[in-house]
Amino acid sequence: xxxxxxxxxxxxxxxxxxxxxxxxxxxxxxxxxxxxxxxxxxxxxxxxxxxxxxxxxxxxxxxxxxxxxxxxxxxxxxxxxxxxxxxxxxxxxxxxxxxxxxxxxxxxxxxxxxxxxxxxxxxxxxxxxxxxxxxxxxxxxxxxxxxxxxxxxxxxxxxxxxxxxxxxxxxxxxxxxxxxxxxxxxxxxxx
Amino acid sequence: xxxxxxxxxxxxxxxxxxxxxxxxxxxxxxxxxxxxxxxxxxxxxxxxxxxxxxxxxxxxxxxxxxxxxxxxxxxxxxxxxxxxxxxxxxxxxxxxxxxxxxxxxxxxxxxxxxxxxxxxxxxxxxxxxxxxxxxxxxxxxxxxxxxxxxxxxxxxxxx
Numbered sequence: 001x002x003x004x005x006x007x008x009x010x011x012x013x014x015x016x017x018x019x020x021x022x023x024x025x026x027x028x029x030x031x032x033x034x035x036x037x038x039x040x041x042x043x044x045x046x047x048x049x050x051x052x053x054x055x056x057x058x059x060x061x062x063x064x065x066x067x068x069x070x071x072x073x074x075x076x077x078x079x080x081x082x083x084x085x086x087x088x089x090x091x092x093x094x095x096x097x098x099x100x101x102x103x104x105x106x107x108x109x110x111x112x113x114x115x116x117x118x119x120x121x122x123x124x125x126x127x128x129x130x131x132x133x134x135x136x137x138x139x140x141x142x143x144x145x146x147x148x149x150x151x152x153x154x155x156x157x158x159x160x161x162x163x164x165x166x167x168x169x170x171x172x173x174x175x176x177x178x179x180x181x182x183x184x185x186x187x188x189x190x191x
Numbered sequence: 192x193x194x195x196x197x198x199x200x201x202x203x204x205x206x207x208x209x210x211x212x213x214x215x216x217x218x219x220x221x222x223x224x225x226x227x228x229x230x231x232x233x234x235x236x237x238x239x240x241x242x243x244x245x246x247x248x249x250x251x252x253x254x255x256x257x258x259x260x261x262x263x264x265x266x267x268x269x270x271x272x273x274x275x276x277x278x279x280x281x282x283x284x285x286x287x288x289x290x291x292x293x294x295x296x297x298x299x300x301x302x303x304x305x306x307x308x309x310x311x312x313x314x315x316x317x318x319x320x321x322x323x324x325x326x327x328x329x330x331x332x333x334x335x336x337x338x339x340x341x342x343x344x345x346x347x348x349x350x
Contacts, residue, residue: 008298010312010316012316013312013315013316013319016319021322022318022319022321022322022323022325022326023322023325024318024319024321024322024325025315025318025319025321025322028314028318097311097314098314098315098318099311099315133325133329134329138322138326152319154315156300
């Protein structure tokens with residue numbers, strides 16, 4: 001029984017598979033995740049008020065939410081959501097949309113604890129993402145401290161991803177080639 | 192044994208003719224009344240000889256090029272009723288085996304799941320292009336710094 005050798009990744013995107021993602025893609029993914037968390041917070045707020053209305057419709061008045069509480073709920077949701085996504089599938093919804101995957105030190109799925117620490121770090125220090133734009137290895141502050149990487153992975157299955165031998169003129173930049181010496185890019189990556 | 196030693200067979204028949212002359216008469220009568228039996232016996236003998244001879248020939252002679260030279264294979268194949276052969280095949284089970292072997296559900300899941308939408312693909316490619324552009328811009332910025340006399344510090348991103 002052999003694995004099908006069919007790749008559904010478009011030809012132009014194949015050279016990037018397994019490479020560390022840059023700041024633009026990661027920012028869009030983070031924005032999608034933030035929007036999702038924000039929607040969940042709003043949903044919770046609306047749901048809470050609907051619950052109050054159902055309990056006591058006569059004296060119902062729209063309850064405001066303290067800013068601090070809203071932020072606490074939002075951060076809690078973000079940490080829980082990112083921890084669960086990164087430790088289970090290695091990708092949040094934003095990463096799924098943008099074709100990214102977060103991998104651990106050895107290129108595989110992150111441990112739950114590592115995912116939790118990274119989620120806390122990303123939630124409370126979101127500006128650390130900006131360092132991926134300046135870093136030669138496209139690593140954010142969170143990646144540098146935790147040894148994680150965010151890679152392009154357009155496939156839906158978790159498996160070994162290697163940059164396919166397709167020679168295109170618009171290949172990955174030299175920055176990553178420099179960074180890949182001895183790194184997981186060279187040895188292939190077990191996703 | 193008869194085919195291998197015809198002399199012994201002839202001697203046996205001659206001995207039977209001497210000891211039982213009536214058998215010769217019966218055989219002669221049989222030939223006269225049923226001439227086809229001689230033909231059938233001859234065919235059986237040739238068949239037996241052929242079945243023993245052909246493997247011997249095949250062992251020493253490469254028949255394939257001979258057949259290719261003599262027989263018009265294309266013409267022969269053109270006469271084959273392929274539809275009849277296909278009708279005899281159990282295509283449904285064959286297809287099921289192929290689907291099971293190549294994991295077609297997985298392929299469909301893969302193709303419709305992660306990278307299905309062309310819009311999503313376009314956004315992803317655009318973002319990768321943006322990543323590359325920023326990487327190039329930062330690289331250029333660093334080269335400018337390097338051209339100044341100040342040596343550029345080597346960035347070590349590893350923890």
